[in-house]
Structures are given as C-alpha cells and as structure tokens.
Amino acid sequence: MEVKNKYVTINDYINGTPMESDFSICEETISLSSGEDNMINVMVVKNLYISVIDGSGVGRVVESAHPDFKTGDLVTGRLHWGEYTVIKGVGVEFDYDTILIKRLELDPLGFPLSYYAGSILGSSGLTAYGGFFKVCQPKKGDKVFVSAAAGSVGILVGQYAKLFGCFVVGCAGTKQKVDLLKEKLGFDDAFNYKEEIDLNSTLHRYFPNGIDIYFDNVGGEMLEAAIENMNIFGRVAVCGVISEYTDKTKGPKPDMIAVIYKRIRIEGFLSVDFKDIYQEFISTTVHHLQTGKMQAIEDISYGVEGIPTAFVDLFRGNNVGKKVVRIAED
Amino acid sequence: MEVKNKYVTINDYINGTPMESDFSICEETISLSSGEDNMINVMVVKNLYISVIDGSGVGRVVESAHPDFKTGDLVTGRLHWGEYTVIKGVGVEFDYDTILIKRLELDPLGFPLSYYAGSILGSSGLTAYGGFFKVCQPKKGDKVFVSAAAGSVGILVGQYAKLFGCFVVGCAGTKQKVDLLKEKLGFDDAFNYKEEIDLNSTLHRYFPNGIDIYFDNVGGEMLEAAIENMNIFGRVAVCGVISEYTDKTKGPKPDMIAVIYKRIRIEGFLSVDFKDIYQEFISTTVHHLQTGKMQAIEDISYGVEGIPTAFVDLFRGNNVGKKVVRIAED
Numbered sequence: 001m002e003v004k005n006k007y008v009t010i011n012d013y014i015n016g017t018p019m020e021s022d023f024s025i026c027e028e029t030i031s032l033s034s035g036e037d038n039m040i041n042v043m044v045v046k047n048l049y050i051s052v053i054d055g056s057g058v059g060r061v062v063e064s065a066h067p068d069f070k071t072g073d074l075v076t077g078r079l080h081w082g083e084y085t086v087i088k089g090v091g092v093e094f095d096y097d098t099i100l101i102k103r104l105e106l107d108p109l110g111f112p113l114s115y116y117a118g119s120i121l122g123s124s125g126l127t128a129y130g131g132f133f134k135v136c137q138p139k140k141g142d143k144v145f146v147s148a149a150a151g152s153v154g155i156l157v158g159q160y161a162k163l164f165g166c167f168v169v170g171c172a173g174t175k176q177k178v179d180l181l182k183e184k185l186g187f188d189d190a191f192n193y194k195e196e197i198d199l200n201s202t203l204h205r206y207f208p209n210g211i212d213i214y215f216d217n218v219g220g221e222m223l224e225a226a227i228e229n230m231n232i233f234g235r236v237a238v239c240g241v242i243s244e245y246t247d248k249t250k251g252p253k254p255d256m257i258a259v260i261y262k263r264i265r266i267e268g269f270l271s272v273d274f275k276d277i278y279q280e281f282i283s284t285t286v287h288h289l290q291t292g293k294m295q296a297i298e299d300i301s302y303g304v305e306g307i308p309t310a311f312v313d314l315f316r317g318n319n320v321g322k323k324v325v326r327i328a329e330d
Numbered sequence: 331m332e333v334k335n336k337y338v339t340i341n342d343y344i345n346g347t348p349m350e351s352d353f354s355i356c357e358e359t360i361s362l363s364s365g366e367d368n369m370i371n372v373m374v375v376k377n378l379y380i381s382v383i384d385g386s387g388v389g390r391v392v393e394s395a396h397p398d399f400k401t402g403d404l405v406t407g408r409l410h411w412g413e414y415t416v417i418k419g420v421g422v423e424f425d426y427d428t429i430l431i432k433r434l435e436l437d438p439l440g441f442p443l444s445y446y447a448g449s450i451l452g453s454s455g456l457t458a459y460g461g462f463f464k465v466c467q468p469k470k471g472d473k474v475f476v477s478a479a480a481g482s483v484g485i486l487v488g489q490y491a492k493l494f495g496c497f498v499v500g501c502a503g504t505k506q507k508v509d510l511l512k513e514k515l516g517f518d519d520a521f522n523y524k525e526e527i528d529l530n531s532t533l534h535r536y537f538p539n540g541i542d543i544y545f546d547n548v549g550g551e552m553l554e555a556a557i558e559n560m561n562i563f564g565r566v567a568v569c570g571v572i573s574e575y576t577d578k579t580k581g582p583k584p585d586m587i588a589v590i591y592k593r594i595r596i597e598g599f600l601s602v603d604f605k606d607i608y609q610e611f612i613s614t615t616v617h618h619l620q621t622g623k624m625q626a627i628e629d630i631s632y633g634v635e636g637i638p639t640a641f642v643d644l645f646r647g648n649n650v651g652k653k654v655v656r657i658a659e660d
Contacts, residue, residue, distance in 0.1 A: 238589050238590055239590070241590065244586060251583050252584075256549045256571045257571055257574060260571065261600065262598065263603060264597070265597040267595040267597075270593060
C-alpha cells in the first residue's frame, strides 16, 4: 500500500513563544508491505483527531502487520502531526493508551470520537480526574481555585469539583471564558486575571476564608498568590506552568516559610500515573456525560494545515476548552 | 512566694540577622499567692533547660494553683527566656507537650533532662521522626539528602534514615561538622557547602543516581539544586528555611516544569501535627538511644546571660547539634 502523507515539521528549535512561521507543511509517500521480515509489528494509522498539546489522537488502522491490531481498528494513542501515523517496531509501548484502543475497538459509547483525542475521555479527562481526586484529595466543602479554568483540563477540574461538593472559583483570560465558567459550567465564580492588578488581593476577595486546593495550570505569580491565600493543610496540584513554558524567568518564588507554617503540599503529576483509576475515571465521566451533569467543551480546528495555528493558539490563550484538530472524517 | 526573675527581652523589631545587641537582660520580681480568685490555674515554673529556637524547655513547678500540677512536678513545654516561667489562665493549652509533662512526672527514663528540652526526645526529635517517616515516606534504599545536617533536626534525620536502610548524604558549613557526620554518625557522605561553587554539580557528584528524598532545612539555592537532581516521585520535606529567615529575597525559585515531569512532592510540616505518632516516636527513639544506635548531639550554653548568644549562633551556624541553654541545676 502506498499513500501520500501531509505532515507538520518544526523548522528549528523554538525560542520563546511559538509562531506559525516556526512550522512547515511537508508531504511524503508512505509505503508499507505487511508481513515483510523487517516490518514486524508495523502498522499505519489514518489520523482522525489530534490533540496538539500532547500529541494524543484517534485514528483508524489502515494497514497492520501487528498481531494485536487489524485493518479497520479504531485506535487512540500518540499520533503524529499529519494525515497518517506509522507505528514501528517490536514491543511498541502503548502504556495506558492500550486500554483506550481496546475500548474504542469495542464501543466509543456513542460519544464523538474527538472526546477520546486527549479530550474529556482521554488524557485531559484523566489528568483532571486523577489530579483532582488523587493529588488534591478533596473534601466536600473545600474551597478550590483553578487557573486556566477554561483550558482543556481546568474546565473539567472545575466540573468535577462542583459535582463533588466543593466551592469553585476559576480564572481565565477573556470575558467570554469567564462567562462560560459562571453561566454554563456552574463555577461559583470566575474572574479575568488580565483585569487584576494585585493577584494577592484578588484571591483574597474571591476566597475571604482562604483556599484549600489550588489546581495550578499556569505557575508563576499566580502560584505565589495562591500560596499566600492558602489555608493550613492546603494542597497545590501542579498540572501545568503555561506562564513558564516560553519564559523560564517567570517561574514562581513561593514563600517557603508559608509552606512550612501552613503545611502546604505542592505536587506535580502526569496522567500516565493514573492507570489504576482509569476504569473508575471512564465510568464516572461517562455517567456524568450521559446524565448531562458534565459538559465537554471542545475547540475544533480542521486539517493538517490547521495544526500550527491550533498549537500556537494555546500560548495565546485563544482556545476555549479542549483544542482538537479534526484531520479527516472517519 | 516571691522570687527574683532574670529574663531576656528583645529591644526592637529585628531586621536582618540578629545580633547580641538586639537583646537585653532584665530583672523582675515575681510573686504568686496560690488559691487567690484571680490566680486560678496559674503556676510558676523554674526553668532548667531552654531550647532557644522554639522556646520549649524543661522546668520544675515551684508554685501551683493549677489542679493538674503540683509543686515539684517536672514539666516541659513552651518556657520563657528567663529563670522562671509564669503560666497563667484558665484552659492553658499544652498541646502535645502535655504528654511530655506526664511522662516526665513519671520517669525521664534515665536520660539527661536536656533531651526533653526541644531536643532528641522533644520537638527536634519529633520533627525529625515525623518529617522523615510521615512526610518523606521513605523506602529502604532511598537516596536521602539532608541540608543543615549537623543542626538539631538534620542530625537526627540522618540517623533515622541510616537506621531505616537509606543512603544518606548531608551538608553542613564547617569541616568539624562534616567530620562528625561521616565519622561519628554514620552518614554515607557529607560535604561543606561553603566550599562548593555550583550546588547543582555538587549534588550530582554525591548523587550520581539522583535524590529520592530531600529533607530541607535551608531553602534557597539548595532547594533549587536538589530539585534539579531529584528522581521521579521525589519528595521534599520542607522543615526549615534558615537561608530565608533573615532575607526573604533568598527564597528558592524551583523549576516547576521539573516538579511536574518528575512528579515531585514538596511539603511543609510542623511537629505539632505528629501527635498521633508521639508514643511511637518516643519508644523507637528511646530504644535506639538505649541500644547505642542513635546519639544525641547537644551544644549546651549556660545561664540566662547565655541565651542571646545561643540564639544568634544559630544564624551564624555555630551550633553543632541541638542548641540548649542550661538555666539552672535541678
């Protein structure tokens, strides 16, 4: 079999905030003859949806010499930024994505396939679920602050926290996002951090009785301000540091004396560590979706040509909810 | 009863590193008539040993109108920087020190009373024990780094960690301390941080396979370097930040991206949170002392006049082990 594959390349090491001009669209021809000696365990996947931040996506197997996958299987996992993904080698490691592959083979449960492309039923969902329930160890009534609350993970953390019985305030960077959080997603309150001058006093205003849990997606000054406003035994789940990815000098200088006397726990995590609660995450989230208690908010771009802008937009804060690129119709 | 009481006062708000001239020695007359209406629950304690950093100490009750204490009781708890401590009021709160008071009433187990003055069988011991076993959650074979390792808490953490089966390296600020750690206390290695230029590469040299646990007594640059050298799922117990007490600008700027991808947990704590393991701490530590497996290293000064220098010395790093001031013979 031979197919044309359009894909995205990065021109050079990106210094600072990425721009569209850092990327190029290329084309190659992919050929695969199943069963040849040097092609053991190789398969070609036609990409359907791609999540640009972690490269996870959903695709359909179009050619396979891998014993566990056959042509027509719906799979999810780390896919390339292109029309096709060639997965090579003996002992390909799928990690927890293997579970998703099997699930999708059986039944996507009637949900859009995009939900599995690093979205609410994929890595963002698992990150939010595990980060909130395992790392933050919430108690009912806890006062929860979520930064980048209209982002792919924040938007889910806030919903889980509300359903669990917490008081939840989110921050975001536009009025549209703030309105979405308050009016559609049930956050108790939300604010536009770009309109605030002193984050310390802003957080004090929204949390006059202090913060118990801070789900951190941004790092930097917001983390410092959250620690200032934290209650004793407060927990900080460090999920992302968008303010630092492009400028390391913006890293936080948390008040460690406060960390001691308030016994604050600050903990980083990755969704790959939550394999053991994957089934619980899926069944809980599917239930919330089916009963209308949770909403998936997706921001969809189209085509391989749409990938660079979709990626760059994440750093500009242009996405609302999960940024997914639809590469092809199934 | 009437007694003369020599005591220490602080002249003014201390800005920066404290000096002897920040303190004065005063004298007052204390009188107490037990049983008077306005004297309910008052007692006067003659101070025997004082721990200058947290004010805990050991003393003997010399006059009491408190129903739970009688003249002659040996007590421990928060005592004043002076020859006597007057404890006033209904509902005096002793917190976990109450347990110590009862223990000492019965039997100081043959150990020097100084051990209970915030030392190995007091708050430093409980801080080290709880901080290491509860906060750090060690596994046998873990590679443990302790800063200010010849200080009151560090010196005990290193010993607990070795007895538990960890690999332990400590840092301190003089050759004398480094030698003590390596030659007398069984640390696997130790170094003088003042002789190091680049703490990142220093830690890499002592931990070529990375750090699993960092017991932090100093904060600042050392915390940053420890995080750089940390293994995945590393734990940082934040016990003290001596580098920051006198200069907040020296606070650390930890690499939060590393905190995420290495899933590092950074946690502050106080010994008052370890009430539930107090009995376990005492029995384990008493056993280690009685079998010669642990050593209490104390640095003793004498008299109320010795308190200011004892305190100031902590900031100069002059103490080796627990700094205790002996106020009077029992």
